[in-house]
Amino acid sequence: xxxxxxxxxxxxxxxxxLKRLRNATxxxxxxxxxxxxxxxxxxxxxxxxxxLHGLPFNYxxxxxxxxxxxxxRFFYFNTLWLDYLQEGAxxxxxxxxxxxxxxxxxxxxxxxxxxxxxxKQRSKVLGHxxxxxxxxxxxxxxxDPIPVNEKVTGFLLRSGVVSxxxxxxxxxxxxxEQTQPATLLRMDHLGPxxxxxxxxxxxxxxxxxxxPETLHFGVDTPVGAGNDFTKSxxxxxxxxxxxxxxxxxxxxxxxxxxxxxERQKGGRVVxxxxxxxxxxxxxxxxxxxxxxxTAAEFALEMVEGVQAVNFQIEY
Numbered sequence: 340x341x342x343x344x345x346x347x348x349x350x351x352x353x354x355x356x357l358k359r360l361r362n363a364t365x366x367x368x369x370x371x372x373x374x375x376x377x378x379x380x381x382x383x384x385x386x387x388x389x390x391l392h393g394l395p396f397n398y399x400x401x402x403x404x405x406x407x408x409x410x411x412r413f414f415y416f417n418t419l420w421l422d423y424l425q426e427g428a429x430x431x432x433x434x435x436x437x438x439x440x441x442x443x444x445x446x447x448x449x450x451x452x453x454x455x456x457x458x459k460q461r462s463k464v465l466g467h468x469x470x471x472x473x474x475x476x477x478x479x480x481x482x483d484p485i486p487v488n489e490k491v492t493g494f495l496l497r498s499g500v501v502s503x504x505x506x507x508x509x510x511x512x513x514x515x516e517q518t519q520p521a522t523l524l525r526m527d528h529l530g531p532x533x534x535x536x537x538x539x540x541x542x543x544x545x546x547x548x549x550x551p552e553t554l555h556f557g558v559d560t561p562v563g564a565g566n567d568f569t570k571s572x573x574x575x576x577x578x579x580x581x582x583x584x585x586x587x588x589x590x591x592x593x594x595x596x597x598x599x600x601e602r603q604k605g606g607r608v609v610x611x612x613x614x615x616x617x618x619x620x621x622x623x624x625x626x627x628x629x630x631x632x633t634a635a636e637f638a639l640e641m642v643e644g645v646q647a648v649n650f651q652i653e654y
Contacts, residue, residue, distance in 0.1 A: 378452060383463075385449065386456020388428055389421045390525045390537055399495070399535070406497050406533075413652050415492040415541065425453055454484035458539070461524055485539055491524065493537040494545065501532045506550030509534075511542045515651050548647035557643030558597050569594035572618070575636050578626050584639065592625035611637075 391399070400406045429449065433439055442449075501507060511521040525537040558568040571594045572587040581587075600614040601607070618640055619632035630636075 382452040382456035385453035568597035
């Protein structure tokens, strides 16, 4: 279709007509902007913007009293606020009404690219490590853009553990039972002791723990028990629907008192043989386990993971 000059000028003042003309001669935003260098660069820039890269720290924490030492602050973003952030950035240099009409015509494409770019930032940061992700997380990274009006949640942690625990691990879940992992969008150190994390969707529980470098034996210290150490039991084999390795309730098998098997009181050195025999006897009594109790079974009972702290959030 050919336009006369006056008709073209009139069309350029109408966002719907301008978009129709654009679509008649050009493709819409690709489903995979990675196939288009221009859209890929634009999606990357918009995605980083909506994940608040480059935003001054005092915009996130207007007053230091809001994030004191040794504190943790959970948050969720209103997606409209993120849209306005994008609108403000794109408005720079907009000086005529025709430019505004142009931006209105392509607003939906820009919104698509920004939501696609937000999700792709994660795979970009991971680099080659993306090949080692769990299939479910890899599938989420390669899926369509973040849904329209999807909530973005996260937390700010200001603590000595950020700098003290190298490789601090964060796990986030959409449920309190911690069975539905959330997709991480951004995890950055904003300072030596400040950690900033953003997740796709509404996160309801977090688990924060040290990097699991090695396996080791460990015991428990009941609250207010001083130096009285105990050790709870695990199922050695599958029993009545309980998988081997899962925890036995204390009401079924009371924890063994480690202090009773010290070589000398307060010496913190344990008589391993005596402790192993006591564990075997307790398992025989509590869950009717009559199998072997070798070094393997003893290790199953004694092995410990890293220390972890769990948080549940009520929005």
